[in-house]
Amino acid sequence: AQTVTQSQPEMSVQEAETVTLSCTYDTSESDYYLFWYKQPPSRQMILVIRQEAYKQQNATENRFSVNFQKAAKSFSLKISDSQLGDAAMYFCAYRRSQGGSEKLVFGKGTKLTVNP
Amino acid sequence: NAGVMQNPRHLVRRRGQEARLRCSPMKGHSHVYWYRQLPEEGLKFMVYLQKENIIDESGMPKERFSAEFPKEGPSILRIQQVVRGDSAAYFCASSPGELGYTFGSGTRLTVV
Numbered sequence: 001a002q003t004v005t006q007s008q009p010e011m012s013v014q015e016a017e018t019v020t021l022s023c024t025y026d027t028s029e030s031d032y033y034l035f036w037y038k039q040p041p042s043r044q045m046i047l048v049i050r051q052e053a054y055k056q057q058n059a060t061e062n063r064f065s066v067n068f069q070k071a072a073k074s075f076s077l078k079i080s081d082s083q084l085g086d087a088a089m090y091f092c093a094y095r096r097s098q099g100g101s102e103k104l105v106f107g108k109g110t111k112l113t114v115n116p
Numbered sequence: 117n118a119g120v121m122q123n124p125r126h127l128v129r130r131r132g133q134e135a136r137l138r139c140s141p142m143k144g145h146s147h148v149y150w151y152r153q154l155p156e157e158g159l160k161f162m163v164y165l166q167k168e169n170i171i172d173e174s175g176m177p178k179e180r181f182s183a184e185f186p187k188e189g190p191s192i193l194r195i196q197q198v199v200r201g202d203s204a205a206y207f208c209a210s211s212p213g214e215l216g217y218t219f220g221s222g223t224r225l226t227v228v
Contacts, residue, residue, distance in 0.1 A: 004158075033215060043205060045159070045219035091158050095215070101172035103149065104209075104217065106158030 004094050006107035013082045014115050020067075021077045021110045023092030029053075033095040034068070034075045035104065040088040048090070051075065079112075087114045118142070120210050121190075122220035129198050129227050137193040137223045141210030148191045149217070150183060153205040162206075165191060198227045 004025045013019035025034070036048040051059045051068050058066050063080045079086055092107040121140040129135050141148050146167050151159035164172040165185035176183065180198075185191040195202055205222045 037219075043222050043224075045207060045209075045222075047217070050215070093158075099172075101164055101174075103161040103164060103172065103175070104151075104159070105161070106151075108156070108158045 004092050004105050004107040006090075006092055006110050008110045009108070010111045010113070012113040012115060013079070015082055015084060017082055018078060018080045019082055019112065021079075021090050021092075021112070023075045023077070023107060025073050025075060025092070025094045025105075027073070027094060027096070029097070032097070034066075035093040035095070036064070036066070036075075036077045037091045037093060037106075038086075038088045039091060039109070045091075049077065082114050084114050084116060087112055120145075120208055120218050120220035122206075122208050122223050124223060125221065127223055127225050129225065131199060131227055132197050135195040135198050135202070135225055137195075137206050137208075137225070138190045139193070139208030139210075139220060140190040141208075142212075142218050145210035145212050145218070147211040147213055148185050149209045149211070150191075150193050151207045151209065153207060153222070155204075159207060162193070195225075198225075200227050203227045 032053045034051045038046045038048050049059050049061045049064050058068050065078045067076045089109045091109045093104045123138050148165045150162040153159045161175040163176050163183045180196045182194045203226050205224045207222045209217045209219045211217050
């Protein structure tokens with residue numbers, strides 16, 4: 001079964017510092033997509049970054065970057081120069097495609113606190 | 117171009133009543149997905165619909181839950197005879213058929 005595991009229920013970081021959130025997944029597919037979503041208290045799910053498995057280069061979006069290790073099935077998110085507005089729940093997700101259907105499979109999330 | 121619109125934002129129902137959750141996808145998006153989020157949990161897939169078709173309902177409970185996405189109008193997630201365990205946040209996402217999921221702000225259902 002395809003699963004996504006986020007082993008850190010909570011993390012904290014000082015403003016302007018760097019933090020890394022962990023994610024591992026399990027899949028038998030060779031080509032797939034991985035995502036990090038941010039969910040602030042407003043509950044809105046906001047796409048932070050996306051990685052295609054066939055691309056060896058790690059995705060980067062401004063202060064957000066990933067460390068994608070395909071063989072290890074690891075997909076961690078690095079947030080540089082942390083800002084107070086980065087405080088939120090962060091969810092790692094894997095796009096599962098099967099039999100003409102597709103869906104996102106989410107981890108349980110990591111709550112990130114940013115300390116001033 | 118408005119995002120994915122979900123309403124109501126909050127819904128309170130007594131046990132045994134029906135709950136109707138609405139989702140208007142982004143303009144030009146013909147694919148709709150419903151997810152449920154229990155407290156302290158990630159989102160769990162429920163159903164994937166295209167216009168007038170249910171593509172995958174493998175995450176839907178077999179009883180009391182149904183979903184539709186008619187040719188005209190929003191997608192509806194319907195929960196009949198609600199129970200306390202149905203209390204959760206329900207999210208809708210839409211897509212144009214390629215990668216690019218946009219989520220709504222969710223409906224928080226509370227069953228009292």
